[in-house]
Amino acid sequence: xxxxxxxxxxxxxxxxxxxxxxxxxxxxxxxxxxxxxxxxxxxxxxxxxxxxxxxxxxxxxxxxxxxxxxxxxxxxxxxxxxxxxxxxxxxxxxxxxxxxxxxxxxxxxxxxxxxxxxxxxxxxxxxxx
Amino acid sequence: xxxxxxxxxxxxxxxxxxxxxxxxxxxxxxxxxxxxxxxxxxxxxxxxxxxxxxxxxxxxxxxxxxxxxxxxxxxxxxxxxxxxxxxxxxxxxxxxxxxxxxxxxxxxxxxxxxxxxxxxxxxxxxxxxxxxxxxxxxxxxxxxxxxxxxxxxxxxxxxxxxxxxxxxxxxxxxxxxxxxxxxxxxxxxxxxxxxxxxxxxxxxxxxxxxxxxxxxxxxxxxxxxxxxxxxxxxxxxxxxxxxxxxxxxxxxxxxxxxxxxxxxxxxxxxxxxxxxxxxxxxxxxxxxxxxxxxxxxxxxxxxxxxxxxxxxxxxxxxxxxxxxxxxxxxxxxxxxxxxxxxxxxxxxxxxxxxxxxxxxxxxxxxxxxxxxxxxxxxxxxxxxxxxxxxxxxxxxxxxxx
Numbered sequence: 001x002x003x004x005x006x007x008x009x010x011x012x013x014x015x016x017x018x019x020x021x022x023x024x025x026x027x028x029x030x031x032x033x034x035x036x037x038x039x040x041x042x043x044x045x046x047x048x049x050x051x052x053x054x055x056x057x058x059x060x061x062x063x064x065x066x067x068x069x070x071x072x073x074x075x076x077x078x079x080x081x082x083x084x085x086x087x088x089x090x091x092x093x094x095x096x097x098x099x100x101x102x103x104x105x106x107x108x109x110x111x112x113x114x115x116x117x118x119x120x121x122x123x124x125x126x127x128x129x
Numbered sequence: 130x131x132x133x134x135x136x137x138x139x140x141x142x143x144x145x146x147x148x149x150x151x152x153x154x155x156x157x158x159x160x161x162x163x164x165x166x167x168x169x170x171x172x173x174x175x176x177x178x179x180x181x182x183x184x185x186x187x188x189x190x191x192x193x194x195x196x197x198x199x200x201x202x203x204x205x206x207x208x209x210x211x212x213x214x215x216x217x218x219x220x221x222x223x224x225x226x227x228x229x230x231x232x233x234x235x236x237x238x239x240x241x242x243x244x245x246x247x248x249x250x251x252x253x254x255x256x257x258x259x260x261x262x263x264x265x266x267x268x269x270x271x272x273x274x275x276x277x278x279x280x281x282x283x284x285x286x287x288x289x290x291x292x293x294x295x296x297x298x299x300x301x302x303x304x305x306x307x308x309x310x311x312x313x314x315x316x317x318x319x320x321x322x323x324x325x326x327x328x329x330x331x332x333x334x335x336x337x338x339x340x341x342x343x344x345x346x347x348x349x350x351x352x353x354x355x356x357x358x359x360x361x362x363x364x365x366x367x368x369x370x371x372x373x374x375x376x377x378x379x380x381x382x383x384x385x386x387x388x389x390x391x392x393x394x395x396x397x398x399x400x401x402x403x404x405x406x407x408x409x410x411x412x413x414x415x416x417x418x419x420x421x422x423x424x425x426x427x428x429x430x431x432x433x434x435x436x437x438x439x440x441x442x443x444x445x446x447x448x449x450x451x452x453x454x455x456x457x458x459x460x461x462x463x464x465x466x467x468x469x470x471x472x473x474x475x476x477x478x479x480x481x482x483x484x485x486x487x488x489x490x491x492x493x494x495x496x497x498x499x500x501x502x503x504x505x506x507x508x509x510x511x512x513x514x515x516x517x518x519x520x521x522x523x524x525x526x527x528x529x530x
Contacts, residue, residue, distance in 0.1 A: 049347035050242040050355050054220040055175050060185030079215060079316040083184040089165055089270035099272060106385065108319040128165060 062086070068122035075111045075119060076103075085123065093124035157181050157193060159277035160427065161265040166277070176349050178206040183274055187212035188351070192279035197442050198423035201469070201477050202254070203282030205344050210351045211259055211280065211365070213323045213386075218312035218371045221355055228294075228339075228356065232308075232377040235299030242341075242355055248289040251338060253361060254476035256283045256444045260364040260391055260413045264516030269403055271516040278421065278523075283444070283477040286359045288340035292333045294375065300329065303379045307332040309358055309367075310374035321385035325367050326378070327360065336361050339372060361475040362415050362447035364518070366391050387412055392515065399518045400511035416446035417520045418506050420453055420480070420498035430528045431492075436485045439466075442477045445500030446520075449474030452499045455482040459493035459524070460508065466496070474501070486529040494525045 034042075060081030064072040076085055091099070097120035103109035104116075111119070159166035159181070169182045174190060183189035190210040196203060223242050230238040259280035264273050274280075295307070308326035315322055331337065338359040341348055348354040353370025360367040366386075382388070392410035393399035398417070401408060420443035431437045443453045453466040469479030486492060499505040510521030 048246065049341045050223040050226075050246070051347070052221065052223055053350055053354050055350040057175065057188065057217065057219060058185055062185075079320075081184055081186040083182070083189075084274075087165070087168070087183060087275045088272055089161070089163060089265075089275065091272060095272070106321070106389065107315075108317045110317070 064122070066126070068118065068125065071115050071118045072122055075109070075115055079103075079107065079109065086126075090128040091124065093120050096120040096123040099123075155179075159191075159265055159275075161270070161275060161277070162268050163270060166265060166275070174210075176206065176351055177210070178204070180207070180210070181277070181279060183276065187215040187217055189274050189276075191276055192282060194277070194279055194421075194423070194426070196279075197421065197477075198440070201442075201472055201479055202284055202344055205284070205346055205349065205352065208257075208282040208284065208343075208352065209259065209280045211274070212313060212370075214313050214315050214320065216314040216316055218350065218354075221312070221350070221371075223355060226355055226373070228373055228375065230294060230298040230375045230377075233301045233304040233379045234295075234377050235301055236297075238294075238298045240294070245289060245294070245339065245356065246341070248293050250287060251290055252285060252287045253336065253338060253359065254283065254285050254473035255359060255361040256281060256416070256476060257359075257365045257368055258282075258416055258419075260366045260517045261515070263519040266510075266519065267512060267516050268510075269512075271514055273516045283442075284344045285342075286338060286340040287342035287345075288338045288356065288359065290335055291337040291339055291358070291375075292335050294339060295333060295377070298377075300333075300377055301379075304329050304377045305380065306378040306382050308374075308376040308378055308382050308384070309369040309372055310376065311353075311369050312371035312373050323369075323386055324382070324384050325369055326382040326384075326387055327367060329377070331360075364391075364413050364416055366413060391517070393517050394513050398507055398511045398520070399513050400507075401513050403512065403514075413517055416444070417518060418445050418450070418498040418500040418504055419443065419520045419523075420496045420506065421523055422494055422496055422525045425494065425525055425527055427525050428528070429525075430530055431486050433486055433489060433529055436483065438481060439484050439494065439496075440479065440481045441496060443480055443496070443498040444477050445474065445498065445502075446504070448501040450478040450498055451501045451503070453478075453480040453482075454497045454499070455480075455484075456495040456497075457484050457486075457492055460495050460522075463497070489529050492527050492529050494527060495522050497522050 062082040100116050100119050104111050155170040156167050157170045171182045172179045181191035183191055188210045192207050192209045196207045228240040261273050262276055262280035263278050265275035306326050308324055310324045339356050340359045341356050356372050357370040358368050358372050391413045393413045394401045395409040395411045421441045423441040443450050454463040455466050456463045466480040466482040497506050506520050506522045
């Protein structure tokens with residue numbers, strides 16, 4: 001970048017930020033060389049950490065498998081992917097039932113009472129390493 | 130099994146090979162007691178390097194343990210990631226963003242990021258550790274995210290003091306608690322929004338920070354862009370990401386994430402026996418000392434008679450590291466380790482110790498951190514039903530031959 005472009009850059013940055021703050025329109029190009037304040041301002045702008053950001057996160061498409069899996073697929077994939085459930089240590093049917101009830105009471109999971117036991121039964125039946 | 134090292138089954142080379150051949154991706158075995166610790170090692174998560182996949186949505190990504198051998202600070206793209214609800218801010222318009230300061234204050238504020246940036250800037254190194262780090266190693270096992278030891282990391286945080294923001298709004302007499310809310314949202318409308326709170330005096334201690342830089346770089350969305358709370362010495366559940374609301378309360382915070390979740394027994398070390406009842410609970414709070422060997426993994430082989438220096442990391446929790454001691458004979462004798470540079474009392478401290486194996490067979494290497502309050506890691510691992518605050522002395526078993 002040439003010295004001239006660099007100075008125009010400073011002026012442009014100053015102009016943009018004035019516009020952002022809704023003050024007077026950009027001043028005419030500053031005489032060379034840039035003032036120390038202008039240099040400091042440009043440096044601070046270059047370090048400014050906030051710029052629009054976006055990210056695309058994977059959803060996870062793993063499904064529960066095997067006999068009885070439908071009721072888990074229907075009830076247990078809306079808030080978190082299957083890994084939350086399948087990575088649990090071996091848990092008894094009673095503990096799985098507590099977990100499903102916790103999902104209902106603590107997190108308001110819309111699980112029908114009639115589905116609670118079949119889900120617990122299915123999860124307790126999964127083969128564990 | 131007291132060991133907590135992991136075996137890296139794949140490694141970067143194998144991963145690359147698997148990619149080329151279209152074969153199964155690399156895996157990591159977290160060596161969880163009773164098994165079930167094999168997880169994919171993924172390299173395609175946005176803005177991350179190789180990470181251990183615990184859960185895809187919302188993400189739970191664990192740092193592969195060998196990363197901790199590379200330096201005092203954990204690179205941002207290898208830092209663990211943890212969210213509670215799947216409605217995560219995936220897009221932030223920095224001009225529209227406001228940080229609301231409200232509740233029991235004289236002048237409610239709606240701060241732009243520019244206004245926040247113009248406040249005095251502070252910097253601090255601090256360990257961020259999930260309350261449930263190492264939960265997968267609990268015996269008996271307990272439900273929850275089944276982390277190995279990689280739900281932690283150390284970074285340099287730059288931002289502004291929470292106190293300066295609170296003082297701008299003017300906290301009113303009678304205020305006791307400050308509650309923090311964020312851009313993330315429950316998946317179901319009635320679900321409990323993720324919020325955490327700190328006592329007012331803690332919030333105003335001048336160390337609690339609203340950070341916008343992590344290891345010198347702008348925060349990424351995975352780690353709480355545009356701003357997150359830093360609560361040095363306290364577990365990460367309080368380090369609210371994508372912070373957009375600060376609410377001053379004049380009474381206790383009764384919200385689910387304080388009142389029901391993240392509670393530990395009020396016993397020393399949060400330690401109880403499985404099945405024990407009749408103890409009270411308190412919200413999890415400050416961290417306790419931990420230390421790890423980082424240059425050897427469980428099951429490694431070492432030749433007889435050849436110097437095999439040991440090194441690793443330690444942190445004191447709510448205060449700095451006073452000492453790290455190492456045993457190479459399963460805890461029968463201990464020698465002090467040499468501490469690396471002090472980069473701040475809340476951060477990781479590297480340590481080194483000499484070791485020359487002199488007997489064939491298994492050597493059990495143990496490491497113990499004592500913090501500046503004189504608190505040392507317990508010999509027996511602590512246990513509680515939530516799987517929180519594990520900090521027993523770690524053992525790495527190696528074969529001498």
